[in-house]
Every structure is written in structure tokens, then in C-alpha cells.
Amino acid sequence: MNFFESELKKIMGDSAILKDQKYVGRMCYGTIGGDLRARVEFVTLESVTIMQA
Secondary structure, three states: OOOHHHHHHHHHOOOOOOOEEEEEOOOOEEEOOEEEEEEEEEOOOOOOOOOOO
């Protein structure tokens, strides 16, 4: 289990909405109800600061 999986489990683990949770990398897949599915994902927005010495 990597860092992102463990953090998603902390956030989504006790969710009453998202059932049948599966954790893959930075994502959590689950069933909301019927044929409705959800994907919760950590997304990194790249912010690069170039500093000149």
C-alpha cells in the first residue's frame, strides 16, 4: 500500500455512500447505487518555481 492509497482509505473508508471500494494507486473506485459508479482520485497540479541564484 502506498501513501495515496492509505490517505484515500482514511478519507473514504467510513463512507456510507461509496460501497465496494477498490483502491488502485492514487484512485478509489466504488459503487454509489445501481449502475452508478464513482472514482475518487488525487490529482497533482504541477506548480514549478524557477529560482535564479
